[in-house]
Amino acid sequence: MATLTTFKTSNDLPMDVRGHMITLLNQNLADMSDLYSQTKQAHWNVKGRNFIALHELFDKLAGEVIGYVDDIAERTTELGGYATGTNRMSASASRVSEYPTEAVEGMEHVSALVERYALVAKNVRAAINIATEAGDADTADLLTEISRDMDKWVWFLEAHLQA
Ligand SMILES: [Fe+2]
Numbered sequence: 001m002a003t004l005t006t007f008k009t010s011n012d013l014p015m016d017v018r019g020h021m022i023t024l025l026n027q028n029l030a031d032m033s034d035l036y037s038q039t040k041q042a043h044w045n046v047k048g049r050n051f052i053a054l055h056e057l058f059d060k061l062a063g064e065v066i067g068y069v070d071d072i073a074e075r076t077t078e079l080g081g082y083a084t085g086t087n088r089m090s091a092s093a094s095r096v097s098e099y100p101t102e103a104v105e106g107m108e109h110v111s112a113l114v115e116r117y118a119l120v121a122k123n124v125r126a127a128i129n130i131a132t133e134a135g136d137a138d139t140a141d142l143l144t145e146i147s148r149d150m151d152k153w154v155w156f157l158e159a160h161l162q163a
Pocket of ligand 1: 043059
C-alpha cells in the first residue's frame with residue numbers, strides 16, 4: 001500500500017515513528033485536499049445577496065487550505081514517506097462528506113463549510129496528540145499551527161450564523 005511506502009532517509013526519527021506519522025499525515029492530506037476542492041466549489045457556486053463577500057472569503061480560505069495541503073504532503077516526504085495526494089487518492093481516503101450540490105444561497109454554503117471545517121479542525125487537533133505521543137514534536141508543531149488557523153476559519157465562517 002502506497003501510504004506505507006518508506007524511502008531510505010538520513011532523518012533520525014525511528015522508523016516506526018516515521019511510519020506512524022506518514023500514515024497520519026496522509027490521512028490529513030486527504031481530508032485537507034478534499035476540503036480545498038470543496039471550498040473552491042463554494043467559491044464558484046455561491047449566489048445571493050452576500051455573493052461578493054462570500055465569493056472572496058471562500059477563495060481566501062481555499063488559498064490558506066492549499067498551503068496546508070502542501071505543508072502536510074512535504075512533511076510526509078521529509079519523513080521518507082510517499083505522499084498520496086492526487087484528487088482520486090484524496091477523495092477515496094477523505095473523511096469529509098461530499099459537498100451538497102443543493103447548496104445555492106450564501107448561508108447554505110456557509111453551513112456546509114462550517115460543518116466540514118469543524119470536522120477537519122477536530123481531526124487535526126486529535127492528530128496533534130497522536131504526533132506528540134509518538135514522539136514527533138515537529139509534526140505536532142506543524143499540525144498545531146494548522147489547528148490554530150482552522151479554529152480561526154471555523155470562526156470566520158460561523159460568525160455569519162451566530163447573530
Ligand atoms: Fe476564482
